[in-house]
Amino acid sequence: MSSPAVRDGDPPNEESAPSGAARAPGGDTAAIIAVGAVATCLIALIAALVAGGAVTARVIPGLPDAGPVTRWGLPVATTVRDVAAALTIGLLLLALFLLPLRKGALGPQALGYLRAAAWPALAWAGAAGAVLVFQLSDVSGLPPGQVVGDQLTSYAVSVGQGIGLTVVILLTCAAALLCRTTETAAGAFGPFLLACAALVPPALTGHSASAGSHELAITGLALHILAVSAWVGGLTAVTFHGLRSAPQDAPVAAERFSRMALWAYIGVGVGGVASAVSRLYSATDLFTTPYGLLIAAKAVLFAALGAAGWLHRRRTVPRIAELGGRRLFARLAGVEIAVMSATMGIAAALSRTAPPPEEGTTDPAQAILGFAMPPPISLETLLTLWRPDLFFIGAVVLLGGGYAAGVARLRRRGDPWPWSRTVFWAAGLLVMAAVLLSGVATYSMVLFSVHMVQHMVLSMLVPILLVLGAPVTLALRALRPARRRGDRGPREWLTAFVNSRFSRVATHPAVAAPLFVLSPYALYFSPLFPALMNDHSGHLFMNVHFLVTGFLYYWIIVGVDPGPRKLPYLLRLVLLLAAMGVHAFFGITIMMQSSPLGMEYYGQFEVPWIDGQSADQYTGGGIAWAVGEIPTALVTLAMLRQWARDEERTERRRERHSRRDGSDDADMDAYNAYLAELDRRSRGQS
Template sequence: MVHSEQKAVGSTRSGQPALVAIGVGLAAFVAAGLTAFSGTPIAQALGLPDPGALTTYGLPVVRTLTEIAAVLTVGGLLVAAFLVAPERNGYLDVTGYRALRGAAHAAGCWTLGALLMVPLTVSDGLGRPVTDVLGFSRLVAIVPRLDVATSWLVTAGFALAVFAGCRMALSWGASVVLLAIAVAGLLPVAATGHSAAGGSHDVATNSLMLHVVAAALWVGGLAGVLGLAARRAEAAERLPTAITRFSGLALVCWLVMAGSGLLNALVRIPLADLVGTYYGALILAKTVALLVLGAIGYQQRRRAVAEAAAGRGRPLLRLGSVEVLVMFATMGLAVALGRSAPPVRGVASPSRAEVVIGYDLAGPPTLLRILFDWRFDLLFGTAALVAAGLYLRWVLRLAARGDRWPAGRTASWLVGCAMVVFATSSGIGRYAPAMFSMHMAQHMIMAMLAPILLVLGGPVTLALRALPPAGRDGDPGAREWLQSALHSPLARWVSHPLLALALFVGTYYALYFSGLFEYALPSHPAHLLMLLHFTLTGMLFFWLVIGVDPVPRRLPPVARLGLVFASVPFHAFFGVVLMSSKDVIGREYYGGLALPWVPNLLADQKLGGGLAWASGELPLLIVVVALVVQWSRIDERSARRADRRAELDGDADLVAYNAMLRRMAGGADPSEPPAAGGEGSGSKPGDADPVRPGGVEQRGSGTAGG
């Protein structure tokens, strides 16, 4: 029996590389076959010369293999970081270390594939055979001019960093950081291609980013779980927790993929073109594949997960293997879809604004348009709504068990989330990419007002109270991950007040006065990065100043107030410089939009500088009020602690203090203990007892006592 079980385990383990190899071959065949089957190659549809068979059929194959390597990298890091528990000393156990090594091999393939995609993309973009563009000097001259080739080069840098990190990392914290880097490495390519061109490319790009990240976590995570299931003898204790965690993650990923994929398709192609066009047929085929994967995932959650958690992993392996093959085939289908030209719409020529920012503007930003002309931001708007819902869920969980959570903190968090939605999705967010003044208004809300409200909500404290602890023998969960993050060296480093101050105010000058802002203006991903940077640096700074959550470096109230006032002159001077400058920041970009209601770009910039200078008053008032309230509460808590200590020890400190005063009044050395005759033996008869100022001996919280 034991021999047969070991044989089964060994055969299953040996079957995993074969399964991956079959899936890779299937995905490459689907990508190349559908590309060859297409009657209108994308180069021909765009009026470009034929780059040759090597590029036409080699590019989709290499891209498919590269994307599979990327998702396997993400999957291995996901297993090491969150699906299996590390040792209690913070280092990865054998299972996690094995997953990390597998991620290193996949990251090496990812790096090589991304580098191969650079000349292939250049060849495809220029319509020249790949042999004509090979050469270091040629690539150096051409790659910066092609966004897609540049994005592949950036992706290769991310993949190389992950490969090097996986070869050196041993701790759980390092695996989390590497997972974040790997996920970030998926985004540069997702921000280019079909989604980055044409109308509504902001929505298309945002939806594709969500789609790609969800797919990588789902496909890579499933491959990682199947690897654990194949090693039942080595990972028997880890498998139930890993399966349970991945099951919930897979459901979220499927919902995100379905919603983002549908939205991306509606942006690219009208509903009428789904039938009767090759591009529409590919979209329908991908939709069917996603539905099939959803059905398989449902069966996994219904039967295979429970059986695997009970120690019977064969149903999971059988059904999961089919799911992986369908996933890989779907990835090949997605690559073929990206290589196909969408049907041409018979519409009028788009305006300049629609070409540059992805949508039209109805007119000048009046008050009514700012308040009611909304365009929902798929990334920041969704994140704010999810954060608000999760916060309320934790509050209700505390209330259900009888714990109280301050209503003021809840209101502060919800208003902060509303400010994020308003800054990114209202008329301010709609006009921000087209006008410097509206960009600065959005900047101030995201960097100043929203972070103050969010940190006053105390989300970390709420999470630590609402999330269930793992227990002495349980695997670490979300609560333990959060605690580890708070006590990590990275958290202590970024929470240094001087660093937080430099990031909060110094990046204003580095961004707007160095030429970096002009370079980033035409790029939608760069716009997203700016917003993310404003929000994170603002939250970091105000977390140290007025945050109610635990801080690795707790500052006294006076130091916090000094940190706030140290930042005020920098903000004021920044606004003054903008108002007094004679040079227009981003003249070429804003001038190219040619908005009729912005005839004077310098006047619009001065308005933005005025907003930057004046908008700091309300946040500063909120910060000062919060500091005063927190300071008073610190004094109240200190007084209560002193009262409780006095009740427990009979006010020993005050008794010793009065005894010292008596000895001093009697001429005795205060350092000597009192004589055996009593604590007042050093005083003369009839002398009044020396007491603290006020005439009575003070005890406890200020009442006289005998």
């Protein structure tokens, strides 16, 4: 007897299990876990708010006070927002990655979880709206009822924190809509990516946005939030699925989540340490300030969660197919979810607790740059003034480690991999680290000329080296196929992405080439440049944009990876020469400017050891004009070599085809015979 269909919007339950399947510990256990988690979260939130002084601050007569509703309502709304975000991410992870697909499509259970994710997404949007109201009430010192109206609208579109929450509301509403309308596995990526993007704005506008070390604070908090949401939400969704599904369905999701949870745990730890280091200015702050004590409490709970996760992986996951094992999993998962809930309550209270003030005097430029004005530029300072940018440190480590693991797997199988590709990839990562983490990154924030060096290297040299490393080819050869027929693992998802409509559009010459050659004009000759330079996330976006647009452009010029289309080599040469000409003109245009670019940013601080911003900008324009020669020569040599090899392969294929057909290319042979006959006659006449 076939199982009944899952109703639209309802997650699967025990009635949707196959006939004769053993009933799992059902809704009663799930309800107990849910009630315990909510109670634990509220208790931890109240205790942390009181311990941190967020709700016990003395009201000074004569100063505006928002009142107790805002003091309690803001952290409660923040907690609801964070919990709803975790549940949304967890359900989407379960539907898209943790449950096996059926012939590449979502099964009934996965589709039910996708539909169910719309409800916590809407709760997320509602809680973000409540946080918006309470934040304005807290900032203005007015009760919540008095800020609803024009003040709230102005705050939502003109202040950083208000804009961030407005973006969260829009993204989560869009994700909820897509959850209700999407039918395919590829389409489910839409709400998942929107939900992940909605986690980022709080990291850009909270305490970390004003921290001294922007590179550590903002990226660390963003990583921490993403990893926590995936970890907490994933465990909650898998636990619910294990309690309500048939016994044979639970082990797959639990095993996959167990592997993912390890990476989430590492992400939570790295992000949390980076965020704490950027907000605590001495080791004693961890034990002598309310902010530090709350961080210490989170660290203790984090260690306990690590121990619980280890028990899950070693003891319960291998036994989850058994009924007794599932009950043990439910008990341990319930305890782990309760501890996670307490951690989220403390995190919400931490956002309302003032961090310790920075000691000593602050350089006026430090508030803008995130670090003190560096000394005069020299070779020594370029090599020694390294900046710990967590985003690019993580990118280099993951890209390098993943590539090395892929090569090692091929070697263990006895499959060859060209050493030249490994050298190109390693060189690309080393150069990227040199311009994004060394003194070049430090001076790029104060000198336009060094910024232009960084721009040119990131867009015109690093992408060439990475493209020649053939990362997609390596991944397709090294990744194992999915264990289940019709399911999608990393290899299948990568193949689907390479052949997707998005890839066909992004790698089309009419898209990739204009993005590469025209976006610098739109960036530098508009107010966008100083606006992005003034914000760490904007500066991060610029560097990622340089890398991505350069990678796409050179991928269609000298790429060896499989793609949606293969351009003729003559067209590649035309695109290369045209792009280099436009880039050279870009540098000349900068040199011809009568006033410095981006003075809304550079005019905020003074660099005492340069002749002026105009002279430095002229140098930067000259660099943009001259640097293009080196990558052009490198790409031309690589393309000519590929062209020659392609012609050789074509000729070998033609010869094999001729030998296989036995025709030996009759037309060519007839033409050669005709020429030989003409030669014989001419000799006979002579």
